[in-house]
Amino acid sequence: MDEGDRLRHASSFGRAAAAYEEHRPDYAQAAVRWALDLAPGPRVLDLGAGTGKLTGTLVAAGLETTAVEPDPAMLAELHRRLPNVPARSGSAEAIPLADASVDAVVAGNAMHWFDMAFAGPEIARVLVPGGILSGLWNVLDDRIDWVAELRRVSGSEAIGPRDTPDSWRAETATAHLPANGATARFGTPEQAEFPHGQRRTADSLVETLATRAGMLVMPEREREARLGQIRAFLASRPETAASEFELPMLTCVLRTRRLST
Template sequence: MSADRHGLRPASSFGTAAGAYAEHRPDYAAAAVRWTLRTAPGPRVLDLGAGTGKLTATLLDPAVVPGAEVVAVEPDPAMLAELRRGLPGARALAGSAESIPLPDGSVDAVLAGNALHWFDLAVAGPEIARVLAPAGILAGLWNLLDDDVAWVAGLADVSGSAAVGPRDTPTAWRRATTDLLPPAGDAWAGRAERAEFPHGQRRTAESLVETLATRAGMLVMPEADRAAATRRIRAYLADQPETAHGEFTLPMRTGVLRVRRT
């Protein structure tokens, strides 16, 4: 996608809203993280493209992943600063998927939360394979709005593709990620595995508006268009019995793609 009139590109837009991202974006379903790491050959985990640490925090939770040795790598300075502020005990490094600041074979799993689609996998694929131990795993995790629920499907229609994009609902995610992971070959064994896990986030109408405002498409929109989209979303949520009064649980799923290094 091209840059907007302010010069921002979607992949590099999140730093402009790092605080809002940290406050409003959801974590990841614990069951999804456990499934992702179930076949990892060891406890060393890299959260790549870690953002403000939404996935890092789950990986560091001993109730979810006992004994994990976690390192987070993030290219955007503002996002990395939020991660370090929110998780001061985490090992967090500046770097990118295309240039990972870790030695060869130093991790057993590489996870990317809502980030894998931003990687240049022609470059990042070999780089990820380099830092993975033999039989290590690469996995992407995405939080999806569950549009099997009628009001969520209506929200997706009203919000438009800038707020609810090509990987933001289960059906769209399955379609958009079909060929995303590196193909089987010298570094990767077999076909990617796919799984989905129920998830949810406690929201109010206003905090859900703020969540959608952190989407890349919204961040790079011209201000007038973003304001119009925000008005549509607010009006829709005010008209739905599920969302008009106080807190509610936003129905979600965490989708996972997983592949193993040879």
């Protein structure tokens, strides 16, 4: 994806902020604990926080959480859901926090949108020495037969890179770490995966996939045709046709530590 397409996809979510909040999953609590268990203190920045899907989990865990989000519509939804959480307009490339002001930076399904040439030094700047940078992604468990077929029917616009375990492992092995000299600010990354799930119906799963960036930037007729294909597939499968079901997922985590020097 070239830079223009990256920016177009990254900025697409605001038009679907309410649907994003309603239909996107939260994160496995075990994954959140692992993402932060090396952090030297309780001050956490949720960077690219969106509507606060991860922010709420952090707050519920008793962490001193600040959210930063660039999209006004997504930020407004976060304020509506979590009115007592400090939430500010800003981006990974220009973080509106002081130097060494947080013990951890986390990003839920967001780090792949960061321009790490600029975001890497900014994240290092706001972290204390020894602080933690963690990216979390919810991916579909395509080791399950019907999920693998759903991926094929949905196409890469709805279920793309990073959206299944194997592709996530490959895509995040090096791609989302601070680059252009900033890598030296961080230690060797670790990956971990945690079972997760989301209760869905066929209709609500279609609505979930409709909030993916690749779907949001599609021409309307093409988008509706693709969503129709997904609905038809879900109606044809015994696992998903009749009633509510568990969507098998993993919460996958990429974690690294800011070096002291």
